[in-house]
Amino acid sequence: MHEMGIAMQVVEIAAASIPEHLKGSRVQGVYLKIGKLSSVVPDSLRFCFDIVSKDSAIAGATLYIEEIPVTARCKSCDHHWTIDGPAFSCPRCGSATIVLTSGQELDIASIEIEEKPIGDQETV
Amino acid sequence: MEIKVVRKVLDVNNTIAEQNRKLFADKNVFVLNVMSSPGSGKTTMLGKTIGRLMPEIRTAVIVGDVSTTNDADRLAKTGAPVVQVNTDAFGGDCHLAAHVIAKAAENFDLAEVDLLIVENVGNLVCPAEFDIGEDAKIVVLSVTEGEDKPLKYPLMFRVCDAAVLNKIDLLPHLDYDKNEAVRNIVQIHPGIPVFEISACTEAGMEPWVIWLKEKVKEKHV
Numbered sequence: 138m139h140e141m142g143i144a145m146q147v148v149e150i151a152a153a154s155i156p157e158h159l160k161g162s163r164v165q166g167v168y169l170k171i172g173k174l175s176s177v178v179p180d181s182l183r184f185c186f187d188i189v190s191k192d193s194a195i196a197g198a199t200l201y202i203e204e205i206p207v208t209a210r211c212k213s214c215d216h217h218w219t220i221d222g223p224a225f226s227c228p229r230c231g232s233a234t235i236v237l238t239s240g241q242e243l244d245i246a247s248i249e250i251e252e253k254p255i256g257d258q259e260t261v
Numbered sequence: 262m263e264i265k266v267v268r269k270v271l272d273v274n275n276t277i278a279e280q281n282r283k284l285f286a287d288k289n290v291f292v293l294n295v296m297s298s299p300g301s302g303k304t305t306m307l308g309k310t311i312g313r314l315m316p317e318i319r320t321a322v323i324v325g326d327v328s329t330t331n332d333a334d335r336l337a338k339t340g341a342p343v344v345q346v347n348t349d350a351f352g353g354d355c356h357l358a359a360h361v362i363a364k365a366a367e368n369f370d371l372a373e374v375d376l377l378i379v380e381n382v383g384n385l386v387c388p389a390e391f392d393i394g395e396d397a398k399i400v401v402l403s404v405t406e407g408e409d410k411p412l413k414y415p416l417m418f419r420v421c422d423a424a425v426l427n428k429i430d431l432l433p434h435l436d437y438d439k440n441e442a443v444r445n446i447v448q449i450h451p452g453i454p455v456f457e458i459s460a461c462t463e464a465g466m467e468p469w470v471i472w473l474k475e476k477v478k479e480k481h482v
Contacts, residue, residue, distance in 0.1 A: 139355050139387045146270050154266045169270070174416050176386045223412040225419065226451050233451025241416075243390070245266045252262050 143177060143243070144185035151248050152194040159250055164195040166249035172205045172242040179204065195248070207240030274391055277359035281366070281394025288371035291477040292379065294393055296417065297401035298410070299383030302427045304332045306401060306460035307380060311339040313470045318477055319373060323365045324380045325357040332380065344368045348382060356387035359394055376477050385414040389421075397476055403428040404435060408442040411449045418449040423456065425469060430459035 151167045167186075171177050179202045186200040207220040211227035212234040218227075220240070226233045269275060285292050297303045304324075311320050322343045324333045333345035344365045348354035354361075362379060369377070379395065381388040389398075400421040402410050405428055411418040418424065424446050432439060443455050454472060458465035 139390070142354070143270055146273065150266065150268055150270065150272070154264060154268075156264060159262075159264075174419070176390050176416055223415050223445075224448055225415075226448075235451075237419075243270045245268050245270060247266050248264050250262050250264055 140177060140181040141185045141189070144182055144189045147182075147186060147200070147245060148189045148193050148195060150245050151198070154245075154248055155194065155250065159253075160194075162253055163251040164198040164248055165251055166199045166201055167195065168201045168203065168246045168248070170203050170205050170242045170244045170246050172207065172240040174207050174237070174240040175243050177243060198248075203246070205239050205242050208238045209235045210238050211235050271391070274359045277363055278392035278394040281359055281363055284363075284366070285371070285377070285394060285396070288374070289481055290371050290374050290377050291397075291480045292377045292393075292395040293473070293476075294379045294381060294388070294395035294398040295401060296381045296385070296388045296398065296421070297383055298385050298406060301383070301401045301403040301406065302460050303380060303383070303401040304335055306425065306427055306458065307378060308336055308339055309460050309463055309466060310470060310473065311336070311341050311378070313466065314376065314474070315340060318375045318474060320376045320378060321369045321374045322378045322380060323357075323362060325361070325382045327354075327382060336380075342369055342374075354387075355382055355384050356391050357381050357393060358391050362393045375481070376473075385410065385417045389414075389417040389419075396480060397422040399423045399425060401425045401427055402442075404432055404437045404439060404442070408438050409445060411442070411445040415449050418446055418453070421450070421453065423454045423469075423472060424450075425456045425458060427458055427460055429457050430462045430464060 183200050190198055209220055210217050211232050213232035214230040216227055216229040295303055314320050320341045322336050322341055325346045326332055327348050330345045333343045337343045346361055346365050398421045400417055446455055456469035458469055
């Protein structure tokens with residue numbers, strides 16, 4: 138529901154991440170990691186990203202979303218597992234004291250920048 | 262060429278939330294973020310709660326809604342200072358973000374406040390994602406909603422410190438399995454306290470109010 142706001146943040150962070158000496162180069166891709174427990178809908182985010190990025194320093198970039206599964210570790214028996222249903226207790230010992238080890242991410246991992254052809258580089 | 266970024270998309274919000282948290286800690290204010298679906302009865306529940314807290318616990322309220330000041334008007338009757346935030350001024354947002362809380366909190370003399378209640382926008386999705394610098398989060402749901410709400414909105418029930426199940430006075434008239442609802446909440450968040458109340462008749466209010474008072478006092482020690 139708040140994908141437009143998220144998209145605006147993504148574009149802002151991505152644009153600010155272009156190194157000084159590569160300013161003006163085309164950003165080809167923005168790579169996100171989104172945990173499956175986060176409340177972001179990837180399709181809506183892509184839709185908003187295309188609108189927001191159009192008139193920005195990263196115009197034309199494609200948004201790549203890696204969905205991260207929800208994983209947990211049991212504090213009692215140290216069992217690690219992937220949670221794929223709405224149950225948050227340890228399947229091995231039944232303990233409820235678990236730590237979520239992934240699944241809540243909403244991170245920008247990297248951006249892909251087009252390297253300028255040699256002929257385009259400024260002569261010193 | 263790949264440029265590593267590794268930043269949280271909500272960095273800006275999280276930074277302001279931490280500033281809020283520091284401000285509230287300095288002023289000894291306990292902040293409660295109250296979230297729910299629309300129509301769960303959270304404004305009535307908060308009105309009755311504040312009635313039982315004041316004057317012992319000096320309470321202030323920030324009310325978030327997409328539009329109207331109806332909820333603020335209702336809560337102002339408790340005597341607590343109330344600030345209404347209409348998120349349409351911020352783009353019709355579906356949640357309250359940390360910067361909105363920072364701005365709204367400027368309206369209070371925080372030295373005179375023990376508990377700041379933030380009534381978030383009615384929505385079980387987005388508010389769960391946004392840290393506002395609170396000390397505790399609670400979710401209010403009612404027995405006129407589906408028993409499977411917790412399963413549909415797991416993040417909300419994971420991040421909350423307590424759940425309030427409201428409108429239990431209506432149970433005799435409904436085909437609602439309260440035990441299943443509680444089972445679903447606990448399945449998502451084992452160990453979470455669940456308070457079964459009726460804000461209307463005030464049944465079950467006491468354990469919930471005691472829980473909240475203890476939380477507030479813990480911060481003041």
